[in-house]
Amino acid sequence: MRPKTLQAYKRTLHTYHVGFGLREPYQILVDGDFCKEALTQKIYIKDSLPEIMQAPTKLMVTECTIHELQSKGREFTNAMIVAKRFEHRRCAHKTPVKSAACISEIIGSTNQYHYCVASQDKKLRSHLRSVPGVPLLHIKKNLVILEPMSNESKEALKRHEIEKTLPMGKEASLLKGIGRAAGIIKDEEPKEKKTKKALKKKGPNPLSVKKKKKQQTTPKEATNEKKKSEEAQNKNDTTELSQGQKRKRDEEKSTSVPEATSSATAEATVATEVTEKAENAENAGGDKKRRRRKKKKTGQEEASETNVETTAEKA
């Protein structure tokens, strides 16, 4: 191993230690495939891993990985023998699961037990890169490689550093108190006062006023509002109508009013005609009678005159 790469590994491990609390001896969960690859590349894991980590290590294997190696057959028997020498890490699986699933479950989303993972499974490693603070190891050709820190863990570190700079709990309250005493923080108190004043202005005693006013005022207000709304609608109608529409409406009005009046007048004329006819008829009857009477009178007069004439002649 080159000294430069070793220095780089030391730096990354130091950042893991500072940022995520990884400590010596480093706990390394070893995969079955990693053991197999180490055997094929003739890498003695117990020596090489502490050399790369530059610190004492605790190599661990889950029950599920051992079970998987057993199930894979003769090719993996040597790997199983190597793995069995490592410390057994108990898992919650009564029926054994795939070693990758078991390891990812132990790591979880936070890696609260500060494990490193040595695995040849690419999927598992890509998944564990999303979890911040998990150092990953794998064998490439005849070398054990410590992966550089993933972007997720870098971002988590940045967030953590920012959080560190912010005042926490007692510090924050103390700072606020100092700020108020010095007169730097003034915004909070006047705002509260303003809000109180605004509330006072709005309603002096809403509980006592509400019920009475609602019953009395609501119908009046409702009528007023109705009137207002009607007026507004009329206004809107007049305003909204174009000149042509206005003309049409005027024409309609002019025609409609005479129609109504003409119908009334027609009825009146009919009635008058009827009465006139009746009167005429009556008058006609009267005239006839009068004429008859006149005729009679004239006859009588003539007769009387003739009588007078006759008497005068006789005399």
Ligand SMILES: [Zn+2]
């Ligand atoms: Zn398990």
